[in-house]
Amino acid sequence: MKLLCWNIRGFGFTGRRRQLIEYLRQEEIDIVGLQETIHQDFSMHELQGLSRHQFAWQWLPSTGQSGGIFLGVREDVFSVEDMDRGEFFLSMSVTDRRVHFSWEVIFVYGPADHARSAGFLAEPKNKVERCTTPVVVAGDFNLISWASDKSSPNVDRVRMRLFNDCIADLALRHEGLGANLGADLRARKGALLDQIKVLDDLDDGQGLCPDGWLRRYALESSLMDIYKSEELFWQRRGGQNWLLKGDANTAYFQAIANGRRRKCAIPFLWDGDVLLESLEDISTHIYSFYKELFSAEPRGGVSLCADFWPLADQVSDAENADLTLPVFPEERMTAPWLRNSVKRLVRYFQLGASAATPLLQCSDRAGRPP
Incomplete structure (x- = not known):
């Protein structure tokens, strides 16, 4: 699944609309959410020209020259069960057609006027609390979680704490730049394995119908995608650790060094029929072997004795x-x-x-x- 979340800052600009169309078509986007569209209404001609696939659309009109939310879900990938909207959010309840997994996607756009931030946070909070399925919340909150997210030192820590408390109260995982990605993959993998196990148990008992086997194949395909994502995640994570920590005397470096030491260790060695297990015997044997290997051979053949010449x-x-x-x-x-x-x-x-x-x-x- 591919989800595009973008503060487009004006859907009416030709260049940005053309860029959106390229994203949707080249990347095969499944869910698209736009913020700050600065657009009151969308014609059918505009919507059909965005993608070659059929989408279910809904939007919130902008207020004057700011705001506006736009949400679209690809109908050949998801079946849309319900739609909802508020002053600051749009949502759709969807079900994946391949694995029959239901969840809800919510796109928000926070007000630039921070005097309304408390009311803004209350609305998506109430919405998430009413949801009975897993939830993905995305968008532009116009709020920060950490002081380092702001380029200037003018940080409203009360408002920052209000935002973090809202995330904690709803038990949301703040993804940020890949945060908790490993935990999310593990949770999805566990859910897929549980579903596959249920189908396997049915097959061992009364057997699976053709639709059941198709569903199982779809689950296995999704599981393989997760395995590939996990491999890519740990590959990038390993490169990031080496880049940031390097050879510093940290716990990470000690773990790597000890692992290499265990991997290169020689616990025992055979000298013919004799098993060498002590470190001293192994070292002596290795030293003697290479000493004999690289030492000069004794001179052979015919030679003159020392007193041959008068x-x-x-x-x-x-x-x-x-x-x-x-x-x-x-x-x-x-x-x-x-x-x-x-x-x-x-x-x-x-x-x-x-x-x-x-x-x-x-x-x-x-x-x-x-």
Whole structure:
């Protein structure tokens, strides 16, 4: 179900009326309530041009250049059982054609003159108290529930308390920007599950007729819609919590951190046929496993013994110092440098690369010969 509640501030303006028509047609609105229409009467041509669907309409004319309420309910979705009106409200008692659920929708528009606020609140209060079915109250109350709702510091707390007391007395849930949405979904889901259970009990006993099965399918379809709404609600709620609270040391963060810790914990580990349960044994096993995995393998194959080369054939400390002398740029490619380099290479290969490599402590710094 889609409900549109809009303070249109003048139905006669072409741009706003065109925008209303786009909303109704593109979003497939089921219930529409407008406040401050500033309109005395509506012609059949105006009403039929709003939507491609058939609506049941009623309205309150404006008083001068202010006020006016307009209410419409889609007749192929709801059957309208009754209509009511007052000085500040319009209402319709409707029944959902798919699930046969009855409730009443009330649209209000509060006076801009706050001297009349007490009388305004008394009227919808009396109306709600007379209702025998669930109620949805929507509209522009021209009142605030919290001081933060007002942009200026001039807040009439007596009138604000009067409004909140009216909501509390009627046991209404103040929806605001999604408040109590989770509780509302749970209540609707519980009601649908109860109805499905009644039909299942009938099927187990005397059986269900074709109309009963159609009703059950409709209930299941509505239940799936609620499940999708719940999933979307918690997805947004989770993102909101992370956005507002983040990694602050709050109860929410501690719950998330503890949950991750439990999820990543290793309560036990198998080492072959041995079950490791203590934290110390598990840590030791994991440490040893990765130590063996990344450690160097022992050298294999054939190698020369340490005293294979005679001492006279090994590189002396003086020769090693000569081999590692730095070479300056001006000495490169000169005859003495080339001659010394050739002598060093010959000496290197005479000793044998495999035996001389551990003894030669030549570095690869730039500017030194190979």
